[in-house]
Amino acid sequence: MESNKQLQARFQKVNLLDYKGDQPLKIAKADQSHRVFTTYNIDGLNQTTDPISVDLTVKKASNIKLLDTATEKDTRENHSLQFTCNIEEEALLFFNKREIIPVNNSNISQHIKVNVTGDAEFVWSEIVHLNQGSEYHYYSLMEIWTEEHCLAYDPVQFNANEEVLAHHGMTESFPYVASIWYISPNPPFDEWDVQQRLSQAKHHRAGMTDIDGKGILIRWLSTDLTLLKQEVDDVLAFFDEKITDIRKWRV
Amino acid sequence: MSINESQKLLHLLHMHHSSFLKSQVAHAIGMEMYIRSKQVNSKEDLASFCHSYVGNYLLYNDAIIIKELFSKLKKNDWDQVLYLAEIYNARKNVLELKKTSRQAGSRFLDRLLSIESSPILSKWSEEIKDRDSLNHYVIVYSLYAFEKGFDLFATIQTYLYFSLTNLIQHAVRAIPLAPKDAEQATLEALAEVDQATELAMTLHLKDMQNNAIGLEISAMQHKYLLSKLFIS
Numbered sequence: 001m002e003s004n005k006q007l008q009a010r011f012q013k014v015n016l017l018d019y020k021g022d023q024p025l026k027i028a029k030a031d032q033s034h035r036v037f038t039t040y041n042i043d044g045l046n047q048t049t050d051p052i053s054v055d056l057t058v059k060k061a062s063n064i065k066l067l068d069t070a071t072e073k074d075t076r077e078n079h080s081l082q083f084t085c086n087i088e089e090e091a092l093l094f095f096n097k098r099e100i101i102p103v104n105n106s107n108i109s110q111h112i113k114v115n116v117t118g119d120a121e122f123v124w125s126e127i128v129h130l131n132q133g134s135e136y137h138y139y140s141l142m143e144i145w146t147e148e149h150c151l152a153y154d155p156v157q158f159n160a161n162e163e164v165l166a167h168h169g170m171t172e173s174f175p176y177v178a179s180i181w182y183i184s185p186n187p188p189f190d191e192w193d194v195q196q197r198l199s200q201a202k203h204h205r206a207g208m209t210d211i212d213g214k215g216i217l218i219r220w221l222s223t224d225l226t227l228l229k230q231e232v233d234d235v236l237a238f239f240d241e242k243i244t245d246i247r248k249w250r251v
Numbered sequence: 252m253s254i255n256e257s258q259k260l261l262h263l264l265h266m267h268h269s270s271f272l273k274s275q276v277a278h279a280i281g282m283e284m285y286i287r288s289k290q291v292n293s294k295e296d297l298a299s300f301c302h303s304y305v306g307n308y309l310l311y312n313d314a315i316i317i318k319e320l321f322s323k324l325k326k327n328d329w330d331q332v333l334y335l336a337e338i339y340n341a342r343k344n345v346l347e348l349k350k351t352s353r354q355a356g357s358r359f360l361d362r363l364l365s366i367e368s369s370p371i372l373s374k375w376s377e378e379i380k381d382r383d384s385l386n387h388y389v390i391v392y393s394l395y396a397f398e399k400g401f402d403l404f405a406t407i408q409t410y411l412y413f414s415l416t417n418l419i420q421h422a423v424r425a426i427p428l429a430p431k432d433a434e435q436a437t438l439e440a441l442a443e444v445d446q447a448t449e450l451a452m453t454l455h456l457k458d459m460q461n462n463a464i465g466l467e468i469s470a471m472q473h474k475y476l477l478s479k480l481f482i483s
Contacts, residue, residue, distance in 0.1 A: 139460075143341075144341075149337070150337045150338060150340070150341040151341060152341050152344070153338050153341035153342045153459075154342070154344060154461055155342075155459050155460050155461055156460070156461050156462065156464075157460040157461070157462055158462055164302065164303055164306060164307050164462075165462060167299045167300070167302050167303035168285055168290060168291055168296065168299045168300040168303060168465065169281065169282075169285070169300055169303045169304060169308065169463050169465045169466035169469070170303045170307065170462055170463055170464065170465055170466075171462060171464050171465065172465050174465075177464055195475065205465070205468050205472075206468065207467065207468035207469070207470075207471025207472050208471055209344060209345045209346050209347075209470075209471045209474075210346045211344070211346070212346065212349070212384065217344055219344075219464060219467060219468050219471070220468075221464055221465060221468060
């Protein structure tokens with residue numbers, strides 16, 4: 001029988017203020033040390049067909065990095081994730097999210113709702129495999145609010161074998177889509193610093209846009225997973241470096 | 252069609268007349284990269300682009316917003332009107348498209364208010380004094396169409412039709428294509444406009460979707476072109 005699996009956590013600067021997780025969902029502090037981030041591994045997101053509800057709070061001035069360490073890369077047939085997060089002032093959540101690999105006959109639905117308070121920052125990255133030949137439905141709504149104003153409302157949806165996706169302007173024949181969101185009132189870099197990390201190789205397209213001066217969105221369509229991962233990692237490493245430069249003085 | 256309905260239709264059609272400044276160049280911004288890279292280089296390519304543009308991009312975003320705005324205005328639910336404007340603004344990911352749409356909305360609002368009194372548009376104008384980021388063309392268009400009592404189906408259908416023809420006119424000059432190819436592409440897409448309008452009447456806010464990733468990336472890249480064919 002289907003039951004909701006919940007994961008709730010409140011992050012302080014170097015430890016969890018409180019934490020509750022239903023099996024198989026878990027968060028554990030990672031071994032790696034970092035100048036500013038406290039890093040946690042999140043696991044279990046791909047190990048249940050029950051609806052998952054993740055509710056996180058990043059307390060004021062905390063710098064939290066979340067790594068999705070799923071051992072099983074493929075999603076289950078039914079994958080429903082409600083991810084809610086409140087990031088308090090001066091805090092930062094850096095979520096290096098997993099790849100999403102829909103299996104045949106899968107139905108993936110996720111709603112990510114993030115509230116970014118004041119000068120808080122939020123980073124989210126994700127790579128989705130558009131498996132050719134598999135039957136799947138993928139829906140992901142990214143909703144980012146800065147208290148009363150909605151910064152982003154992005155309901156991405158792909159249905160395998162949907163005829164229209166092959167047309168110009170859609171996902172065309174690209175098997176991989178990636179996104180990085182970086183929300184910050186003052187991104188600590190120039191847009192050209194990011195732009196030069198995006199290649200325009202054959203069968204690989206990337207673009208970057210400013211989000212009304214409150215962040216940036218980078219999107220890729222690619223046929224080359226190795227190159228795509230390389231670029232995503234390169235951009236994330238650059239963000240890490242710049243964020244560290246600024247935040248190391250606040251620790 | 253009664254005389255009254257016929258006059259309303261003419262009024263609605265006039266809203267799309269070239270004398271009113273419009274936002275459709277925003278969509279051509281995304282198309283420009285496809286034309287430059289020769290991916291849209293023929294009548295068939297253009298038809299493919301129009302298919303995804305009308306049957307997906309406009310249908311699952313602009314058409315749904317028009318329909319939802321009509322529904323909230325009917326209930327006089329002004330808070331929800333503002334919420335929808337907020338969501339539409341946030342839905343446009345690419346800053347260049349956002350700016351062009353706002354610019355067109357602002358011009359359209361100013362023009363309408365300068366030629367006749369409109370309680371809804373006056374209220375909207377007050378509302379966005381400190382939040383002009385919400386003043387998108389499609390919002391102003393929907394508010395005015397509702398106030399004038401235009402039929403919802405016709406309001407969506409004409410919006411889609413004129414967006415399509417505007418895009419094709421831009422494409423014909425940039426590719427370039429023969430005028431007869433443009434006419435053929437337009438006539439072939441008319442069925443698409445009808446189908447999209449019919450489908451839009453059944454959709455709701457929760458049905459909004461984004462799978463025009465290629466168009467988005469093209470619009471993002473447009474900013475970094477040294478010379479541009481289409482500017483707002």
